[in-house]
Amino acid sequence: MNEQYLEIFSAHLRQTIQLDDNAVNRVLEAVEIVKLKRKELLLTPGQPSKHMRFIAEGSARCYYLDENSQEHTLQIGIENWWVNDLYSFLTQKDSQMYIQAIEPAVILQISQSNLEQLYIDVPEISTFFRIKIQSAYVALQERMIENLSTEVYTRYQKFIKEYRDIEQRVPQYIVASYLGVTPEFLSYLKKKHL
Amino acid sequence: MNEQYLEIFSAHLRQTIQLDDNAVNRVLEAVEIVKLKRKELLLTPGQPSKHMRFIAEGSARCYYLDENSQEHTLQIGIENWWVNDLYSFLTQKDSQMYIQAIEPAVILQISQSNLEQLYIDVPEISTFFRIKIQSAYVALQERMIENLSTEVYTRYQKFIKEYRDIEQRVPQYIVASYLGVTPEFLSYLKKKHL
DNA sequence: CGAAAATTTGACATGACTCAACTGGAGTGG
DNA sequence: CCACTCCAGTTGAGTCATGTCAAATTTTCG
Numbered sequence: 196m197n198e199q200y201l202e203i204f205s206a207h208l209r210q211t212i213q214l215d216d217n218a219v220n221r222v223l224e225a226v227e228i229v230k231l232k233r234k235e236l237l238l239t240p241g242q243p244s245k246h247m248r249f250i251a252e253g254s255a256r257c258y259y260l261d262e263n264s265q266e267h268t269l270q271i272g273i274e275n276w277w278v279n280d281l282y283s284f285l286t287q288k289d290s291q292m293y294i295q296a297i298e299p300a301v302i303l304q305i306s307q308s309n310l311e312q313l314y315i316d317v318p319e320i321s322t323f324f325r326i327k328i329q330s331a332y333v334a335l336q337e338r339m340i341e342n343l344s345t346e347v348y349t350r351y352q353k354f355i356k357e358y359r360d361i362e363q364r365v366p367q368y369i370v371a372s373y374l375g376v377t378p379e380f381l382s383y384l385k386k387k388h389l
Numbered sequence: 390m391n392e393q394y395l396e397i398f399s400a401h402l403r404q405t406i407q408l409d410d411n412a413v414n415r416v417l418e419a420v421e422i423v424k425l426k427r428k429e430l431l432l433t434p435g436q437p438s439k440h441m442r443f444i445a446e447g448s449a450r451c452y453y454l455d456e457n458s459q460e461h462t463l464q465i466g467i468e469n470w471w472v473n474d475l476y477s478f479l480t481q482k483d484s485q486m487y488i489q490a491i492e493p494a495v496i497l498q499i500s501q502s503n504l505e506q507l508y509i510d511v512p513e514i515s516t517f518f519r520i521k522i523q524s525a526y527v528a529l530q531e532r533m534i535e536n537l538s539t540e541v542y543t544r545y546q547k548f549i550k551e552y553r554d555i556e557q558r559v560p561q562y563i564v565a566s567y568l569g570v571t572p573e574f575l576s577y578l579k580k581k582h583l
Numbered sequence: 584c585g586a587a588a589a590t591t592t593g594a595c596a597t598g599a600c601t602c603a604a605c606t607g608g609a610g611t612g613g
Numbered sequence: 614c615c616a617c618t619c620c621a622g623t624t625g626a627g628t629c630a631t632g633t634c635a636a637a638t639t640t641t642c643g
Contacts, residue, residue: 261538269533282530285523291534325519329479332526336476339463339533340485343569344455347599366621375537380599382623541631560589574631576591
């Protein structure tokens with residue numbers, strides 16, 4: 196009954212790199228399936244992130260609390276997105292992040308040790324993740340630029356346009372914490388621009 | 390008379406990966422040396438970034454202008470740093486960035502086509518750049534987090550501590566545009582916290 | 584030395600936050 | 614299926630952080 200999730204995952208792999216069935220099966224062996232309830236946490240601060248995590252169903256986010264206990268959402272994802280504290284995963288330093296299911300979710304994860312073995316057994320996987328990390332960098336730089344130079348409301352409009360599928364499924368306070376403003380202020384902006 | 394710069398560069402390579410002399414020489418063949426006057430531009434908006442660029446001497450930065458012609462500095466670097474619009478280099482889309490010498494500078498650059506050949510001839514170079522891109526990602530995420538959740542003055546203090554060598558050599562308006570505030574406001578903060 | 588660039592200063596405007604109160608809807612247990 | 618609670622979202626008043634603009638001053642470098 197977990198077939199479908201593995202199916203989604205192998206389709207996702209094959210979208211980026213070419214793999215024969217053997218290789219795909221080898222990858223699937225390395226995958227662990229985790230099911231999460233709404234709001235359940237998969238990673239909490241104080242430990243390194245030891246897995247690469249892929250959302251097969253539902254939605255999840257990566258966020259942290261600053262010294263005033265304000266939430267800041269670094270990443271929001273739905274089906275077919277990867278969600279992780281890459282910083283912690285790559286450096287193996289303790290994470291400051293929470294990874295949390297927004298809706299009920301199914302996550303496929305590959306542990307670091309499995310991944311290292313995979314790099315040897317299926318070298319294309321190394322390419323796959325290099326491409327993923329590059330995209331992550333590109334996306335992060337784009338967001339950095341927007342945060343530095345674009346009005347909040349413009350960013351909000353761009354968000355609901357680009358993440359149309361997501362916006363419906365995510366509470367507004369999470370969107371606010373992703374945009375970098377308080378929920379009150381986002382609410383105020385929406386009214387003002389009606 | 391360019392020996393010294395190549396020397397600096399090979400030392401830099403050997404700090405991250407192991408290479409025999411042959412391999413190093415092969416890499417050096419792919420390198421082009423560019424000398425820049427103060428404020429001279431090496432990349433301007435509207436063209437893709439076609440080189441990976443290493444600062445052998447002097448200092449440089451990567452910045453862009455927003456729609457109000459405000460400068461935003463994404464990266465500041467001195468000797469032994471890489472400076473580039475990685476976004477454009479990786480996607481080969483037109484860059485929105487300027488790369489500019491702050492002090493008179495010597496840049497070593499490797500073109501994309503040379504780099505691709507290098508990946509084949511000296512596979513360790515692929516690892517080298519993967520590590521560099523990972524570090525770039527990690528640094529960018531750290532900065533993103535700080536921008537979202539830390540006071541400007543705290544960020545300024547952290548900047549002058551971590552970039553002590555740089556801060557002396559870079560005009561304050563560039564530091565301001567790196568921190569994401571106006572020069573006037575940074576000046577005000579410095580006075581206030583005397 | 585002199586011109587141009589960078590920095591400082593101050594008055595004023597505005598974007599964004601805080602806090603507290605209120606509203607409405609979703610989930611839960613009896 | 615109702616009543617209750619709780620959480621998300623909204624509203625408004627007051628405040629603080631940061632921006633704008635223009636002018637005065639200092640520094641830099643050609």
